[in-house]
Amino acid sequence: MKGVYSWGRLALEPHRVIDLHDPAELAAQLEHNRPGIAYGLGRSYGDACLAPGDTLWRTPGLGRLIAFDAQTGVLHCEAGVTLREIQRLFMPRGWMLPVTPGTQWVTVGGAIANDVHGKNHHRFGSFGDHVRALRLLRTDGQQIECGPRQEPGWFAATLGGIGLTGLIVSASLQLRRIDSPWLTVQTLPYASLEEFFALSDASEMDWEHTVSWIDCFSRGGRGIFMRANPAPAGLAAPAPGREKRVPWTPPLSLVNRWSLPAFNLAYYALQRRHVGRERQVAHEPFSCPLDQVQEWNRLYGPHGFYQYQSVVPRRDAQAALAAMLDAIARSGEGSFLAVLKTFGERRSLGMLGFPQPGVTLALDFPNRGARTHRLFASLDAIVREAGGKLYLAKDARMPRALFEAGYPELNGFQSWRDHGMRSSMSRRLMGD
Amino acid sequence: MKHIVIVGATSAIAEQCARLWLVQEPARLVLLARDAGRVARLATDLRVRHPQAAIETVAADFDDAQAIAAQVAAIVAHAPVDIVLIAHGWLPDQTGCQQDIACCRQALLINGVSPLLYAEAFAQHMERAGHGRLALIGSVAGDRGRKSNYIYGAAKGMVARYAEGLQHRFAASGVRVVLVKPGPTATPMTAHMPGQGSMASAAEVALRIVRGVERGQAVVYAPPRWRVIMWVIRHLPAVVFNRLDI
Ligand SMILES: Cc1cc2nc3c(=O)[nH]c(=O)nc-3n(C[C@H](O)[C@H](O)[C@H](O)COP(=O)(O)OP(=O)(O)OC[C@H]3O[C@@H](n4cnc5c(N)ncnc54)[C@H](O)[C@@H]3O)c2cc1C
Ligand SMILES: NC(=O)c1ccc[n+]([C@@H]2O[C@H](COP(=O)([O-])OP(=O)(O)OC[C@H]3O[C@@H](n4cnc5c(N)ncnc54)[C@H](OP(=O)(O)O)[C@@H]3O)[C@@H](O)[C@H]2O)c1
Secondary structure, three states: OEEEOOOOOOOOEEEEEEEOOOHHHHHHHHHOOOOEEEEOOOOOOOOOOOOOOOEEEEOOOOOOEEEEEOOOOEEEEEOOOEHHHHHHHHHHHOEEOOOOOOOOOOEHHHHHHOOOOOOOHHHHOOHHHHEEEEEEEOOOOOEEEEOOOOOHHHHHHHOOOOOOOOEEEEEEEEOEEOOOOEEEEEEEEEOOHHHHHHHHHHHHOOOOEEEEEEOOOOOOOOEEEEEEEEOOOOOOOOOOOOOEEOOOOOOOOOOOOOHHHHHHHHHHHHHHOOOOOOEEEEHHHHHOHHHHEEOHHHHHOOOOEEEEEEEEOHHHHHHHHHHHHHHHHHHOOOOOOOEEEEEOOOOOOOOOOOOOOEEEEEEEEEOOOHHHHHHHHHHHHHHHHOOOEEOOOOOOOOOHHHHHHHOOOHHHHHOOOOOOEOOHHHHHHHOO | OOEEEEEOOOOHHHHHHHHHHHHHOOOEEEEEEOOHHHHHHHHHHHHHHOOOOEEEEEEOOOOOHHHHHHHHHHHHHHOOOOEEEEOOOOOOOHHHHHHOHHHHHHHHHHHHHHHHHHHHHHHHHHHHHOOEEEEEEOOHHHOOOOOOOHHHHHHHHHHHHHHHHHHHHOOOOOEEEEEEEEOOEEOHHHOOOOOHHHOEEHHHHHHHHHHHHHHOOOEEEEOOHHHHHHHHHHHOOHHHHOOOOO
């Protein structure tokens, strides 16, 4: 038994860890060690990838590429390949993944199992919209090939299915052509939620990527809006950035009530410098700014942290966001990484997928026990009232009622489950 | 194109070396391993990563001297070799070896004799060509015998002594012999051991190997801190050393 964390580092609990390497041995490794759950790179914040007392099948050893068609751009690879590797290998060849989340330290299997989204959702949908096919292996040895057209039921259950339908062994991904690894970026400040919505609406037609950072300590909702488009060909290849690492876990969270206002002020001031001029930024630092510091999650100290990511339908979004910001301000808690973004019209193809039309807000909070949970309870009420839901990739604590309200396809999903697969999350939210 | 041969190519460390070499330039790469299926899967991956590289596979018997000589002759018949990496190895259970000398024999064969036979076969050809880099993976375990793994350690020590001799033999020629001594590394070989989380990664060790080969370094510790640690261990007096539970 080995102690394993997820990204939020909330608890180090023992698991029977099995590293998967050889596709020929998978069936036996699953059958003889169930129940348990697949673990990619553990970039989920909560308990989707944990199963204390049970098995964790670690997948990064399933890291081989199988085929690439340079005519169509379809890449067939094993599920443990990381998005970072794919980007680094194929961008110089003029291809890239159409959708990447805020970190590239994610496996293909993990990206499918959470149907992850990026800053270009309004244009490209989510990760699953570019998966042509995948191979699923059940813990009883059954193998299933599925995709949006072949066995669509299996596909819809597995996409966003947080590992509960079986092990994803390999997948075929449609890459997109690019002329340049650079983006042209504009940075615009906004002073209120109205301004944020106006900027979003004005940008979605003409800009591929949009995202914003909102300062939770400003009552009105001031923030920084960024939008980006692919840059024209002709610029030299970007030099890979130097990676730094947080070397150890401080005894208490460095992100706290005293440091947060200063962080936010500093970040705002730094970003303000870019206002009013267009910059060329490479894809990697634009999409995944945090990847430049390894293990930054340690900064939250020994008790770890939560991310709270919601999506609410556009209709009542402004009121709901204002209410959430207000609840945070009143609670005396705060968040540094508050990311606010609109989703486009494409709903996730996955039964339990997250992306749906609306506005998504992601907030990080140091774990301060009951206080933090009190804040979450008030945020939950707002999300529920607005007809929204929380993202499973980030969740470690939502009440079952909120889950059931936000994920109406849950009942249909249950019949596709592999009963050799279970996680803390499935036990918490589905009873097993 | 550079001509690179990897013996025991399915090793996690060797695979990372292959990736690094192909990122540098599209080489001609020959992969030898005992398992045809595994090496085929590896070759496919490398071909997708680097379509310009020329990759061949050989499934081979690793403890048959005649077969080894024939494999090596067939490889060098194509073209002289620039780099050979001999990577295969097996970490046996020490107590198992103590109870069963057949296990001992297998450990000595696969970690000691077999790599030497490959090296010797390639050395002949490199000597004739007056050119080439020959890297062998030993281990820090070969630096001093310890009760927890001295059978494996003895075989690795043999590789070290052998490399030393070969370096002596080729001192005045263009051939370079590189002995690599990895510390504990997170690979399938150590998957059953506690504390794999704090071990070096195969990629990190591979980077040291590729650099060491480029420079023709005689002994490469990977990561380098093991040079210091092993210096201390080698110099501990027996009265102290024998009390340690290592
Ligand atoms: C800094 C940071 C930024 C992020 N930004 C975004 C973002 O912008 N958008 C977004 O959508 N997400 C984002 N995420 C979340 C992240 O993309 C997801 O949690 C992703 O699923 C993590 O992938 P992983 O490989 O680490 O999988 P894990 O976290 O290890 O596992 C995730 C789930 O996938 C399952 N799984 C993994 N591999 C397999 C497999 N082979 N077969 C079946 N099931 C499998 C696991 O069981 C688990 O349920 C971010 C995370 C971090 C740390
Ligand atoms: N990992 C460490 O901590 C560590 C430390 C010091 C030194 N080393 C050395 O580094 C080298 C590479 O090891 P690794 O860590 O990369 O381990 P690995 O991934 O387990 O690779 C071991 C390799 O040896 C091959 N092999 C094992 N037994 C064999 C046999 N009987 N006949 C033929 N081939 C056999 C394996 O082939 P299959 O794929 O067919 O099994 C595989 O290619 C080895 O020489 C090892 O001793 C490792």
